[in-house]
Amino acid sequence: MDEPRSPGPREVSPLISALRKILPEGFRSAEPMRLHTSIRIGGPAEVFCQVNSTDEWQRLWEWCQQAGVAWRLLGGGTNLLVCDHGLPGVTVRLAGTLRELRWEGDRVLVGAGAGLARLVKEATGRGMAGMEFAAGIPGSVGGAVVMNAGTNHGAVDGVLEEVTLWSQDEAVRNVPAGELGLGYRSSRLQGGRQVVFAARFRLRPGDPAEIDRRITAQMKERRLRQPLDLPSAGSVFKNPPGDYAGRLIEAVGLKGFRMGDAAFSQKHANFIVNCGRATAANVDALMQLARERVRERFNFELEPEIRIWR
Numbered sequence: 001m002d003e004p005r006s007p008g009p010r011e012v013s014p015l016i017s018a019l020r021k022i023l024p025e026g027f028r029s030a031e032p033m034r035l036h037t038s039i040r041i042g043g044p045a046e047v048f049c050q051v052n053s054t055d056e057w058q059r060l061w062e063w064c065q066q067a068g069v070a071w072r073l074l075g076g077g078t079n080l081l082v083c084d085h086g087l088p089g090v091t092v093r094l095a096g097t098l099r100e101l102r103w104e105g106d107r108v109l110v111g112a113g114a115g116l117a118r119l120v121k122e123a124t125g126r127g128m129a130g131m132e133f134a135a136g137i138p139g140s141v142g143g144a145v146v147m148n149a150g151t152n153h154g155a156v157d158g159v160l161e162e163v164t165l166w167s168q169d170e171a172v173r174n175v176p177a178g179e180l181g182l183g184y185r186s187s188r189l190q191g192g193r194q195v196v197f198a199a200r201f202r203l204r205p206g207d208p209a210e211i212d213r214r215i216t217a218q219m220k221e222r223r224l225r226q227p228l229d230l231p232s233a234g235s236v237f238k239n240p241p242g243d244y245a246g247r248l249i250e251a252v253g254l255k256g257f258r259m260g261d262a263a264f265s266q267k268h269a270n271f272i273v274n275c276g277r278a279t280a281a282n283v284d285a286l287m288q289l290a291r292e293r294v295r296e297r298f299n300f301e302l303e304p305e306i307r308i309w310r
């Protein structure tokens with residue numbers, strides 16, 4: 001799905017020139033964020049870069065502080081809507097040592113930049129049970145922790161032991177999962193001012209055939225229920241207690257409803273799919289419409305699950 005990048009010289013932003021003195025390589029200016037989001041939407045990030053270690057992050061952050069430059073941390077971009085006019089400052093992704101994975105008996109320490117799918121695959125390969133709920137959830141381990149990603153088969157908070165967390169005031173420290181305020185698709189980490197560098201999960205030995213069977217069944221269920229053939233950011237709204245956001249959206253007549261190239265999926269009304277060249281404005285308008293109609297009809301305020309970067 002990646003669109004080809006335009007050839008020819010890129011304009012080098014003054015930010016990049018300054019940043020090259022801090023970190024040696026890997027910067028891009030005016031990087032289209034649609035290339036880095038699963039819904040394939042998003043204007044240009046002024047500067048896009050990767051950090052390979054906690055030291056690199058610290059240097060980059062100190063530079064941002066001194067220069068008064070905004071920063072944002074991107075995981076896999078699978079739960080994100082980035083606005084059409086793009087992002088000022090530096091958008092950062094974790095790479096290098098921040099994607100490493102190390103097993104210690106029934107525990108695994110995973111860099112937050114690693115893919116969640118890789119963790120599921122490794123756990124399955126080792127016959128370790130507990131991560132099956134995450135089969136088919138795209139994105140990074142860091143994003144999964146921040147979102148407390150999960151399904152009705154379980155969520156991150158069921159297996160997470162602690163995280164290695166960076167914050168401006170306390171530098172890097174290990175924080176037990178119990179202190180992260182993990183709830184239904186929520187955590188205290190969603191303010192965007194902290195960075196998860198790594199997460200430690202505790203799994204349990206299981207029967208490999210049984211783990212495999214559970215994963216296969218869940219993937220089948222996913223393919224049946226979710227519009228995986230079109231770009232999306234997963235569920236747009238959180239489910240109300242005891243109900244489903246998709247049911248409410250369908251009940252107010254919006255299943256399949258389209259604005260521009262964005263539409264509430266015919267297969268799963270709580271997914272907004274990009275049918276071609278959808279914009280963030282299209283998605284925003286659909287979300288607003290759903291919220292209004294559901295508020296009017298059910299006196300209920302739908303809460304976005306996706307993160308919106310304006």
Ligand SMILES: Cc1cc2nc3c(=O)[nH]c(=O)nc-3n(C[C@H](O)[C@H](O)[C@H](O)COP(=O)(O)OP(=O)(O)OC[C@H]3O[C@@H](n4cnc5c(N)ncnc54)[C@H](O)[C@@H]3O)c2cc1C
Pocket residue numbers: 038072073074075076077078079080094112113136137138139140141142143144145146147148149150151185189190192194195196197226228232233234235307
């Ligand atoms: C087809 C599809 C199916 C999906 N199914 C599910 C599902 O079943 N269950 C579910 O829960 N979700 C699902 N999602 C949503 C999404 O995959 C999850 O929320 C995922 O955990 C987000 O991870 P990410 O790395 O892509 O985060 P991103 O979208 O990149 O970021 C999400 C938020 O986390 C922050 N963040 C990311 N990494 C870090 C870090 N290391 N430190 C600090 N902050 C960070 C970002 O700043 C942002 O605020 C689905 C999405 C798609 C496209």
